[in-house]
Amino acid sequence: MNGAILTAACLAVLALSCVAGSAEPRNPNTDWFRKAGAGVFVHYLNGLQNNKEQLHSLGKETSWDQCVREFDTEKFAATMKEVGAGYVIFTIMQVTRHMIAPNATYDRISGYKPGEACATRDLVLDLHTSLSKRGIPLMLYWTGDGPRADPKAGPAFGCSTPVTTDFVRKWASVVEEYGLRYKDKVVGYWVDGMYPFIGYDDETLGIMARALKAGNPKRIIALNRGVDPKVLSYTRHEDYTTGEQNRFFDMPVERWIDGEQWHILSYLSPVSWGQPGCAYTKAELGDYLFEVNRRGGVVSIDAMLFRDGSLDRSQIELLKAAIAELRAGVPKPPIPPGNLAYRKQSKLLSLDGSHELVVNGGVHFPRLGVDGRLDTIALAGGEWPWTYEVDLVDTVPLRRIKVTFGTGYPTKLEIRVSADGQAWKTVAQKDGHDGKPFEATFEPTQARYIRVMSIKPDGPDQPGAQMAVAELEAYR
Template identity: 40%
Template sequence: MTGKEYLLSKKWGVFNHYLDLLQGDVNKPHNQPFGKLAWSDLVDCFDVERLAWSLHQMNAGYYFITLMQGTKSMLAPNATFDRIAGTKPGEACARRDLPMELADALSKYNIDLCLYYTGDGPWKDDIAGSRFGFTEPRKDISMDFCKKWASVLEEYAERYGDKVKAWWIDGCFRESFGYTEEMYEQYYNVIVKANPQALVGFNDGVKRRHEKNYSKETLICGEFNDFTRVPKSDDFYGGALPHTLAPLGYDGETMNEYSGWGSPGVKRPLDYMVKYIQAVNRVGGVVTIDILVRADGSFDPEQEGFLRQVGSRL
């Protein structure tokens, strides 16, 4: 069974943003009940066994979590990052290897681990962003940056190997950043070298339809703000796995590019969500559902209960 066939058999999964700007913010529900903690200490609060059991109760087939997003706070140790950014172990990269622990906990229930990475590095941090070579206003990305940032990814990819089934790489914008095929190649090569069966997708932002962004892409990123678009079959995307990623929550604001991500609540009825996932499965695709996770790895109760009902009908 290929990596694509394998992930397709899982039907649907859950996505979590676990970030210093969410779980580390005492004013957000993601932080409760921990208060202000250093990033590495916050990661220590995550209960992998509890999360794995919760996903098992949902009948979820796989689980995505962010390695980072925008800042220097990385979810796991990375000596390459520390060397380039000039940071000490535990200062930017968590001391705990949470992805490795997650992979082991999830494997008890035959749930696969997938990881989120970005194509713009720690751009929000003036020092780390400058050392990698990409900061505001995030224009004219360079091959030098891509090689440095790919070397950080390489350390993770080699460490996790086939424990990670798919990589979803955000912020790989062709028009606004200047990404090219050769730049995508830097990331793609280190991933498939570590795990030839891994699926890889490069996100070029929210689109009006499912699109392939890179010639060798094996996973359609499929970022949307709601579960309304059904992809075409894999033949249309050159064999890449059709995939939708959207948030279940709704933050009460007018729907826009960021509405609902990591937010509590449920924006669609049960029957609607079940039928949507089934529709995507019928064309040979999978659906990933973004929900709120707290610092300790517990989910929003309403969303968790809802997805248990969804999973019981799939």
């Protein structure tokens, strides 16, 4: 782009950013998102679907333009319908120069010709056509750090750490062109790389947010601050939380968090993003989706995508079953009645709670200590003394806790509760326990978290053996 054109474009984006307001708290534009409940997120990238060394490519490697032309949007949309996706989030680009649709602004600034970086096929429009006929809304993945890995486009846009205002204006002008083209065909963005640690602040977040809503002010956006220990809000400029997590675990207390729609994104694979296989059972993921949605949250599920538009078959079957359970909307009454800990999230921790422990034998998962069954156990590996933690999600006045142990039990134990996971209160303790179910009744105490600490045995050849939790129950 020549100097005059670039200056005009930058001033236009700056003017837009100056009048950009914050996202509306408790934004009704997220109502459809909340109702959708769960959607599918896919990585479609040159380094995956167009790299013959990757499974995603089906062994084929061509020009990026040819790769995009070959993508079967009808096959992909039919699969999204089959699994019951409430929406789709599809990547436009990530790190490299490769874009899935034409963009004149990108070509002018980067110096690339059409087809060299931006595909000549408008895959976004074709995705919308195929998905919309099946009633599935389309959202897009964007980044805040641009084509930083490309030796030509990166310097042309001014990619750097920390990001500069000039770079953000240039990069925002690219997504603005897309927004003005697609209007209501694109209903949302999930934007990666908007990290405060690379220099994003309220001003630059606002510039990008305004561009993301170009052509459709009702478009909902989330700006990624990075992976946090739990889902957190970030900025007044977003409508929903990005919620990037490395597993489906965190649970919303209610729909809104600091005025933003609560949302989580993680992957199905036991390995990482966009990889094959399933880290969850159908029942486990289905229960999670149902409970998150019951509380007002939304779940985006990353799945493996192949070059031709098909998905990993095992993940399709898992998605179908889990989303069907969400849509059925049948609550599971607690076992026993009134048990607040039933099917709540749980962890295997070190005795002091400083770190998570591995699952003993790879089968005694933490969820098995709150599944309503006495023939399954939660059991940690790697450390003799350990702590079992349950998150009730809601803060309630607890007055009774019962723990039933498996074949292994603590001879010295302590039960603590906390409202915030930071300040803990001991409500029961015992030395010389014989392994029978342990029940503690105490004055009503406001609590969300419960910890059962097995202090002894603290090594082999001691009475009790390592603690195994068959069931933890909690009552008001």
